[in-house]
Every structure is written in C-alpha cells, then in structure tokens.
Amino acid sequence: MLDGDPFAYFSDLLVLMVVAVPLYFLLPWAWARRLLLGLAGAYLLYLIAPRLLAFYVLFWLGVYVLQLAATRWRDRPSSWVLTTTLVLLTLAPLVVWKLRPEWAVLEFNVGMNGLVDGLSPWVGAVDRVRDLILPIGLSFATFRAIDQIVKVRLEIVPPLRPLHQLAYGFFPTVLIIGPVIEYTEIDRRLDERARWDPNDTLSGILTIGLGALKVFVLAYLLRGSQDVFSLSTRSGSPLDYWLELVMFAFYFYFNFSGFSDMAIGSARIFGFRLAPNFNNPYLKTNPQAFWNAWHMSVTRFAQRNVFVPLGGMRARTQYVAIVATMMVIALWHDLTIPLVIFGLYHSAGLIGHRWWVARHPVPDHRGLARRAGANVLLFVFYLLSLPLLMVELGSLGDFYGRLL
Template sequence: MLDGDPFLYFSDLLVLTVVLVPLYFLAPWAPARLLLLGLSGAYLLFLIAPRLLALYILFWVGVYLLQLAATAWRDRPTSWVLTTVLVLVALAPLVVWKIRPEWSVTGFNIGMNGVVDRLSPWTGAIDRVRNLILPIGLSFATFRAVDQIVKVRLEIVPPLSPLQQFAYGFFPTVLVIGPVIEYTEIEATADRRVRWDPHDTLSGVLTIAIGAFKVFVVAYLLRGSQDVFALSTRAGSPLDHWLELTMFAFYFYFNFSGFSDMAIGAARTLGFSLAPNFNNPYLKTNPQAFWNSWHMSLTRFAQRNVFVPLGGMRAKTQYVAIAATMMVIALWHDLTLPLVIFGLYHCVGLIGHRWWVARHPVPVPRPLTRRVGANVLLFVFVVLSLPLLLLDLSELPEFYGRLI
C-alpha cells in the first residue's frame, strides 16, 4: 500500500508550528532562522519516512550545484543552451517518475532505504517500518528548483548560499502539497530580523482555520463523490452522474484549496506572506480568468517560464505560447494521453475565448444574466475535463457515455 497522507503531514506541521514560531522570532541571527526553517522541514519529511528526507537532501544538493553552474556559465555565448540543459537535469527525476511510475516508486523506496541504512542502521530500522510511499512533493519541488535556476541565470536573485538553499528547499509548510513558491516570496523575511507581529499570527491562524474547515468539514462531507469514477460499481441516470460529478468538482476544489490555505496560513504565522493559490475559480466567467485563479502558483510559474519567453504578449505568437503553457500545466500532473487531451481541451477553450473576445468585446457593464450564463457555461466546461485527470483512456468513453 502506498502511503503519503497529507492529513498526517498537516497535523504534524500544525503541532510543530506551535513550537517553531516562538523559536523563530527569538532567534537573533538570520543564519539561525534559516537553519530552523530547514530543520523543521527535514523533521517533517523524516516523520513520513527517512528515505523521503534522504531523497530531498540529494535533490536539493543537486539543485544547489546546478544554480552554481548556471552562474558560472552566465556570460558564455551558449549560456541559454547550457541553462536549458541544467533545467532538463532538474526535471529528470520528475520525468522518470511520471514515465515509469512503478519502477521509480520501487527504486525510490528500496534505493533510498539502502542509503539511509548505510548512513545509520538505527535510522534504517525506523525507515523499514514505514509504509511504502510515493516520492510525494516531487512535482512541487521540481518546479521550485527550475524557477530558482532560471532566476539565478537571469540575475533576479543571487546564487543561494547553502543555508538559504536548505531553508528554501525544506521550507516546512509547502513540502507535500504546495503551493509552488518562489524564493523571492521568502527572501526578505528570511534574510532579515523580523519582529513578531500579532496581526500576522491572527491572520495566519484564521487562514489555517478556513483551510481546515474546507478540508475537514466541506471536503469530508463531499468525499463520497469520488465514487462517481468507480465505473464497475456505479449505476444511475445521467442526471445522477452529473450531480455526482458536480459534487466531486467542489470536493476537489475545497480539498486542494483547503490544504493550500493551511500551508499559507502556517507560513504567515512565521511572518511570510505567500501569494494565494486559489481565488474563487468557479465564480469566474471565462477560461483565462479561471486559470488565473486556480492553482495560481502553478499558473504563475508557467506564465513566467513558458508563456512570456515564447511570446505570449505578442499577437503573432500568443496562441503558440498559450498552447505550450497549457500543456506544461497539464503534463505537470502526469505524462499520460488523457492529460494530453486535458491540455488540448483547455488550449481550445483559452484560444477560442481569446479569439472570440478580440472580435466580440464584452460589454461593460455586463448584464447579470450574461454573467450568470457565462459562469454556468465555464463551470460545465471545467467539470467535463475532470475525468481526464483521473481515468485511463479506455475508461473515458464509458464515463462520458453515462452523462448522455
């Protein structure tokens, strides 16, 4: 059984936060605060399984070396080619996992347990009693690593010191379920003395409470809607399946956004103002607004590193940039044919909307009936793509057939 329960991770995180907050604000030196952040994240990974901690130590040591290489090659004529190679190296573990999941998970669990056991038989014994786990959080870590390498290459941030790398790589609130933070989001607070602010604590606690309510109340009540994808055991009318799929859409949102809120709130109690990850996406009226408010940290990453470099701000290249950006977002979830279809589906929606609005401008103010109608159409459009995230290609015809 593969185990990587975010409930346990966040319960450990919230308990740790109670201890970490006073220690963090009492620490008089920036190196001590950076060390505290890194050690806290390492401890949380150790609680899941020591082999997971070993994986991320190796991963972030590698990223540290890659950013130094990006700096060393910055002034060479072929620097962008070399930087692309460095980015591909950072992406390699994630790509291998997505292409060969069974082999990767087995290799990860056995290989990293061997590493841990050789370093310390005591830690190896602890690791062996842990359940088999996925390399959880690797998608978020990989995109954070790519963002760091690119920002260092562009001189947006200087190369991180070993302590800064430790704190960024093991920033405790975002390790398992994101969001995809940038180093610039934690840089100012981590590198200077920040006094305790009761407003930050109150805001953080309230954000954690909102996230917990979403996850443990709303999403918990809607958890049964996941059964809509159990094709062999589900029967009912098309209306029944539409209702269950709609309930699942809200379960998916409240569960994901709730965990994001808890991560952002825990960071706020330490004085870090991370950017929000969701902004009422189901209330939007067009695909662009939806993606600008759903998993916003991932969208921002794709906009910075794919959309803008490919000419998304220019009329002649905007559609190519949109398609590439959407495919990166889709394939970040998994490298499967249904996810390719998911990316193409939303590409069509985004490009079609942009083309239509360019020729039929939206009236201002927009009549209420048109806003509501656009919102309903967008919601249906999004909901119809959710099965592509969870079902095999062979199961999709039967599932969509039940909606008719």
C-alpha cells in the first residue's frame, strides 16, 4: 500500500542528493547538518504541493509540543492516562482521514491551501495549480510520532530539541514510503561529526540499485497482475486466478520492498544505517517468521508499543496481545471491515502456530521436503489474505468463489 507517487518522489530526492550530500559532509557544524536534513525533506514535500509542507509543519510542531507534555507530567500517578491521551491526539488526523476520507481530503486541500495563500499569495498561487492530493505519508509519520512520544515518556530518549525534531520529522528519505524509522536509529549520527565513508556510499548505491531493479524491472514485468482484482472485467478458470494472484504477490513484494531499499540506500549515502524493512518473507516457513520479515519497521513498532505492553511475553496474555498487535498492523493500512478480517485472519494463523508448536516442538533440523512443504502452506495462507487488502467487502465472496 503505497502513498502518492514514489517514483516522482525518489527522482526528486536523487537529484537533490547531488547537491545535498556533498554539502552535508562539508558543513562543520552539527546544527547546520540537522537543519540541512530538515530543509531537504521540507523541499521535497514542497515539490509535491506547498499545502502538504504546511500540513507537516503543523503536524510535527504538534508532536514537539506533545512530547514536552509527556515529560512535564511523567512522574504523576495517572501519567499513563496522559500518555494514552497524547497518543490518541497524535492518531487523530490519521483516524479522521481513514473514517471520512472524502471529507478529510477535501478539508485538507482547501484548509491547507488557504493557510499557504494567507502566508504568501505567490506560494498560494503555486499551490493552487497542484492536483488534489491525499495527506501523503501520514500513516508513516503517525507511527514515527507515536514512537517518539512513547520513548520520551519512558526516558529512552530525551525530549527532542527543535533542530533534532526538524531533522527527524522531515528526514528526507522516508517521508512518503517509509520505513517507519525510530529516532534512536538516527540520533547519534545527528550529533556526531559527519565523516564521509566510501563504504557507506558504495553500500547505499548498491542498495538503491537493488531497489530500482525490484521496482523498475521485476515489479514492472508483473504490473499487469493487478487486474486480477478487477472482477467486472475479468473472467477465467480458477487456475488463471491462482496464477495471477501468485504473480500479484510478487509484484506487491518487489514494488514495496524495492522502494524501501531505495529509501534505506539513500539514507546510507548520508551515513545513516537504517534497519532493513524486508528479509525474504516468502521464504519463511511459519507465520511468526513471516511477520518478523515482512514490513519489519511496522512489525517492530507494533511489538514495542502493543505486543510487549499487553503481555505478549506472558503465557496468560499472549493471545490477546497477538490479536491486538495484528489489528494495529491491519488497521494502520485502512479502517475497513475487510482489514478487520485481515487482522483476525493473521491473528488466527499466529495463534494457531504458537499453540501447535507448544504441543509439537519443531525439530532443529528438518528435511528439505518438510521445509518446502511448510513454506508452500504458509505462502498459500498468505495468498488467501491478499484479496482482503484489495477487494471491497461486497465483492469478496465473488472473488473467493472464482478461486474455487
């Protein structure tokens, strides 16, 4: 599920990096490098639409204030109520957008254009020629903001100062396509002397190249598989649907993981070593391994902020924690009934696997045939959930019927 036009965004990013990267390493002051990173991200949002930049300035300013509130009442007996309130306030824009998308998108475009126009008629005129847009990247920004507030509340990191907040909020490589980075992935680098490392540059270029191969070669060749969900114009045998569903699964993976690689590789050229976002999920043999390898930044966020706090490490509460974690991951994409079903479906898979392994431990060394069989079963289980991401509720029965 990709926001906006990642191709145009990364084209602008790579052109900008020709100037920004040398300047970043030449600047002798850490504050100036933080400012440069923030301004680079702001400029990329401005290129999409000035109103989008205005929205994120307000969003991250709000997050800056909320993190200060998290520290002010940290030691009070009811501080958990405050923390919950702060998280809900951070979630509010995303929830409103998902619940009332047409109204929210209209108000977003009209309201932010009015704000921009009031600040600068010239920039407002530039903004009016841009197409209507979604609040691109808000899903990723919301999880990053929540993670920051929780970490500040738990004293894992100190409250971010203004330029640190600017650099983190507008970190240029992850704004519209993720991954959902943690502040602790970049904080040390924001304060230390920037020294150019040719190994970082080479690694970043190779990672960008791998991502481009996935997106512009492999995913491009499979792009027609998206038509499998166009039920009104599609006909064919069950085998045809299964084959196209398999091709779509690989298109989905190559496209999503490819852009993630490009974001991570671009950050590496600046010297930031972000955690990987995918780790060959289609080669895994059980649901837990799959989710620890698929869109790992979101999985890590949900594990830290949902699974562990709800008692996922305790036998008595582990299943409740699993369901809550998967529902957060599912509903992060959208607030729809099919995605509720998606969350429950994968919760059942994770719980069933955990229950089975507790009673039938998996041997350390399994034969190739047994591992391959487990991999195929897991892949089919995953395939059957893809329509829940792509097909409207009223058409799901028809789609699954065609698979049979």
